[in-house]
Amino acid sequence: MTAESTLGLTAAAEARLDEYLAQVRRALLGVPDVNSAEIEADIREHVENELRGAVRPVEQLVLEVVLRRLGPPTQWLPPGRVPVTAQVGAAAMTFGQFLKARFRAAREAIWRGPEDWRLAYLSFGVFAFGVIAFPLFPLCLVVSYFLSRAGVAVAADKGVTLDVGRKWLLYPPVVLVSLVLTLGVVTAPIGMIIGTVDEARSADAFERWHLAGEPTTVSSWGRPTTMRMSDREVRAKFPEVRTKLDGLLAAFPVPPALREVAAVGFLSVGVLSAWWGVLGLVAGAVPWLVRGLFFPLHGVFCGRRAGWLGTAALVLLAVWAAAAYRLAEAVGLI
């Protein structure tokens, strides 16, 4: 957690402001003729204006003076209005009443703003609709993601620190899309490795079959068929056949049973170091791209560290490439 908030408050002052705003929300909960989200935004603007010339970070004591001038939240109700919490008692407030009040607040925010709250409710609404109407979920996820990003950006632009409630509204699509992107980044090289291993096995099976004289299978009546013999059968019937891959695997200084594992491990090191090398250098060169893609979850992403990761991975790749060259040379591939 950083010591300063977007308003330039200390952590203690920020917590105090959040508490004050929570009191405002509680006081205005269920009051139909005001828009509590808009009022909250007005208060934040007011505080921001009051603290414009203050020394940063702003201490809690300085903030207290501003809040005292603003007045206690309980006084903010329109004439004759009693807050819901006072009407039914905080403990006695039923879940239905709470939901009704929240629904009213959402409707108000969607129709009247302010924009950061409007976007928060819209985003959550589209996301929830996608969950209910599941075939539409991918489309809803994309729409709610962009609405969330816009909501977070507007709040940041206004210097508003998102409270827990708004995070719950804005973050689900952002977290989900970021998770998918992260999984994509992490699993892409694994996919490459699996694909390469699969391709090498297929090529090796074909080469072995070819070297064995392209044998076909024999039916249960002993008649030859036109079907190609399986790799397992070729290996069993023609153990003397040696492929290029066999020669390559034999170069690994491990017991024969572990050669394939060692080869896959060796290939993984190469692919992963190449992947992270390129990724690290790109992320290091354009950190704003990473911050932009994963905002606000990776808003503090450090480009220099990514650069170091990329450099280290490329050094490892160079060592790997040298070893791979010597290996290929040893088995006569080059």
Added chain:
Amino acid sequence: MDADFLANWTTQMRKGLLELCVLTVLRHRRMYGYDLAKTLSVVDGLVTGEGTIYPILSRFKKDGLVETTLVESAEGPARKYYQLTDRGRQLLPKMRAAWAAVRDGIEAVSQAEHLR
């Protein structure tokens, strides 16, 4: 007991009059919410907390008496300015007339009691 009653009565009376003052200040020009709060807070006895005007503005907006306009600001994010709507403009003289009648009535009662 008396102090509580007085405080409550004063608060209710002040809130009603503050609504009239908010509309009056907006009669000739649009204003930034913060400036409006500051303008009214310097009037003795009118505002207990500067924030009191925000729920009033929110309610006026919902009632269609004021509307807001976002205006770009060189000092930071766009500012929300409040201005009277036609409805607010039509209602204001009637509210002022009602207030003048109440004020004159109170004055008349006080003077009559004084002369007795």
